[in-house]
Amino acid sequence: MSDNEPENEEIRSDGAGIVAPDDETPTWSERKARKTGLSRLTYEYFERARREDQDLRTESDYVERDVLAFPTWPHETVRNLSIASFFVGMILFLSATMPPHIGNPANPSSTPAIILPDWYLYWSFGLLKLNPLNPELAILGGQKLMADRTYGVLANGVVVGFIAIVPFLNKGSARRPVEQPFWSAVGVFGVVFAMTISLLAIKNLMPMNVDLLFDLTFLLPFVFGTITYAVLKTMREGYMYNLNRRYYRLRPPK
Amino acid sequence: MSLERKDDYDHKAWMKKKDLTPVEATFLTTLIWLDKRLRIVDYLELLETLYYRVNLQMPKSHTEQYNLDNKFWYWYPLYTLGLFSTLAYVVAAISGALLGFYYSPATTGDPTTAYSSIEFIMRDLQFGFMLRSVHRWAAQVMVAAVFLHMLRVYFTGSYKEPRELNWLLGIVLISLTMVFGYTGYLLPWDQLAYWAGQIGVEMSLSVPLAGEWVAQLLFGGFSLSQSTLQRMYIIHVFLLPFVVTTLIAIHIGIVWVQGIAEPH
Amino acid sequence: MADEFIKGLGILTGSGLAWLVLASWYRTSSFESTQQLIEPLSSGATEGLFNIIAVTLMDVFLWFALLGALTFWVLIPAGHQIMSALEERRNAQ
Numbered sequence: 001m002s003d004n005e006p007e008n009e010e011i012r013s014d015g016a017g018i019v020a021p022d023d024e025t026p027t028w029s030e031r032k033a034r035k036t037g038l039s040r041l042t043y044e045y046f047e048r049a050r051r052e053d054q055d056l057r058t059e060s061d062y063v064e065r066d067v068l069a070f071p072t073w074p075h076e077t078v079r080n081l082s083i084a085s086f087f088v089g090m091i092l093f094l095s096a097t098m099p100p101h102i103g104n105p106a107n108p109s110s111t112p113a114i115i116l117p118d119w120y121l122y123w124s125f126g127l128l129k130l131n132p133l134n135p136e137l138a139i140l141g142g143q144k145l146m147a148d149r150t151y152g153v154l155a156n157g158v159v160v161g162f163i164a165i166v167p168f169l170n171k172g173s174a175r176r177p178v179e180q181p182f183w184s185a186v187g188v189f190g191v192v193f194a195m196t197i198s199l200l201a202i203k204n205l206m207p208m209n210v211d212l213l214f215d216l217t218f219l220l221p222f223v224f225g226t227i228t229y230a231v232l233k234t235m236r237e238g239y240m241y242n243l244n245r246r247y248y249r250l251r252p253p254k
Numbered sequence: 255m256s257l258e259r260k261d262d263y264d265h266k267a268w269m270k271k272k273d274l275t276p277v278e279a280t281f282l283t284t285l286i287w288l289d290k291r292l293r294i295v296d297y298l299e300l301l302e303t304l305y306y307r308v309n310l311q312m313p314k315s316h317t318e319q320y321n322l323d324n325k326f327w328y329w330y331p332l333y334t335l336g337l338f339s340t341l342a343y344v345v346a347a348i349s350g351a352l353l354g355f356y357y358s359p360a361t362t363g364d365p366t367t368a369y370s371s372i373e374f375i376m377r378d379l380q381f382g383f384m385l386r387s388v389h390r391w392a393a394q395v396m397v398a399a400v401f402l403h404m405l406r407v408y409f410t411g412s413y414k415e416p417r418e419l420n421w422l423l424g425i426v427l428i429s430l431t432m433v434f435g436y437t438g439y440l441l442p443w444d445q446l447a448y449w450a451g452q453i454g455v456e457m458s459l460s461v462p463l464a465g466e467w468v469a470q471l472l473f474g475g476f477s478l479s480q481s482t483l484q485r486m487y488i489i490h491v492f493l494l495p496f497v498v499t500t501l502i503a504i505h506i507g508i509v510w511v512q513g514i515a516e517p518h
Numbered sequence: 519m520a521d522e523f524i525k526g527l528g529i530l531t532g533s534g535l536a537w538l539v540l541a542s543w544y545r546t547s548s549f550e551s552t553q554q555l556i557e558p559l560s561s562g563a564t565e566g567l568f569n570i571i572a573v574t575l576m577d578v579f580l581w582f583a584l585l586g587a588l589t590f591w592v593l594i595p596a597g598h599q600i601m602s603a604l605e606e607r608r609n610a611q
């Protein structure tokens with residue numbers, strides 16, 4: 001900056017720089033002071049958040065640099081282009097080698113032996129077949145509280161609802177499965193249950209006893225969930241052992 | 255004194271002086287022409303300022319902190335499933351638009367017009383068999399990739415603070431993807447489609463309290479008819495594409511703003 | 519560990535895809551069959567050089583997918599674990 005320029009040319013951070021700088025223009029803090037209620041709270045929170053950002057920036061493990069991480073060109077672009085063309089090629093390969101068929105035209109008067117949605121809806125279709133689990137109430141003289149199908153439809157809502165609230169149940173900074181054995185076990189339980197309930201949905205295509213299939217549908221998820229929990233818990237203790245070993249070498253237990 | 259207007263900043267003379275390649279000259283000419291009319295230099299400056307304000311100081315990423323640069327590549331297949339499903343969505347959109355030229359959603363006639371138009375596409379239309387195959391496989395791949403994407407996010411704990419909202423948005427998206435698949439499954443109006451539609455009507459009738467309204471709204475009645483197929487068609491080719499494309503854009507936008515939850 | 523993971527995944531998916539395509543050609547009679555991909559060979563599968571090659575490759579791909587994944591996900595990591603355990607025992611003595 002040369003000497004003959006006026007001194008008030010330096011960067012203004014009070015929010016008054018955009019409009020013409022005369023005495024009438026209120027500064028940011030003046031404007032904040034005039035506000036009441038929600039807008040006042042908003043200004044106050046913004047100030048706090050700005051200060052928090054500033055504090056974070058001055059912390060020691062923050063680095064100054066021009067770019068975030070990988071350069072977009074050529075690294076990211078080449079990677080994305082090659083992966084994109086590979087994926088599209090795979091879709092074309094699948095559709096060339098295994099084309100879909102088309103069944104007989106719709107005929108409302110003849111119910112086919114096999115009624116199925118696409119594979120990704122089997123889990124939902126399977127939830128409609130939970131009739132034996134629909135609770136019977138003794139008060140109503142053994143009558144069911146709701147129709148079996150209503151029960152199945154509500155089960156869909158329960159499953160989706162549970163998945164939706166997972167982030168609000170499982171908090172903390174653990175990321176790897178080994179750091180959170182319980183929630184990984186819940187995940188494996190869910191995956192296995194999705195598969196078994198899908199198999200239950202196509203029970204008339206399955207070459208096995210239907211009652212056994214029904215029992216396995218609910219048993220297998222627990223089995224796999226428990227195994228996952230046990231394995232990950234053991235692995236975690238192994239990690240802790242490795243971490244602690246150095247400590248105990250320095251200070252052997254008496 | 256000539257009548258020609260004087261240009262204080264004679265960009266043409268400046269360009270002549272610079273001895274530019276044809277590419278550079280074309281670029282500069284276009285830039286100057288646009289800038290004189292639209293003031294794009296102002297906007298570029300704003301963008302540049304924003305870029306530096308946002309990027310100048312960032313925390314170390316986990317790959318940097320734990321020196322995972324090399325390892326991250328090996329896990330990359332699991333971290334690219336979102337891109338995979340987006341790509342499959344694009345492929346399905348393109349092939350679907352082409353299929354839409356030949357498909358007509360009508361239950362009149364025997365076999366129905368809808369069924370016959372699929373038959374026409376598969377048998378008579380040049381490249382139509384492949385086109386339907388591509389559309390169907392793209393849809394299958396998209397659903398599969400979305401499922402696996404959700405599992406990856408779950409098992410690496412990527413849904414945790416501050417990404418809860420994107421997880422909820424993802425659940426909406428996966429549900430809409432399945433609705434996409436279901437409505438598309440009904441369109442050929444073959445036996446499988448018809449009876450899958452029947453189950454759909456019965457399921458929506460079983461929704462407590464609002465069942466009949468839901469059936470009326472989605473299926474156009476309590477039994478399958480022309481209006482069912484018509485509604486499935488409009489949901490599949492008009493309603494969902496707008497909604498899902500917008501939501502995908504928001505979903506990816508949030509990932510962009512929040513950054514990828516990297517493994518560590 | 520990550521190297522072994524991606525090698526196993528690559529073998530499983532790549533080879534599995536090739537097996538899937540061939541099995542859908544030679545071991546799937548219809549879309550409503552309850553034994554898709556594992557049926558006995560369809561008639562005419564052993565006629566002609568290309569069919570014979572394809573049927574042979576189908577088995578090769580299947581076993582390569584299974585054994586490859588087993589090798590890279592179980593055997594090699596287990597071997598590493600055993601080696602490091604022996605090493606430690608030797609160092610401790």
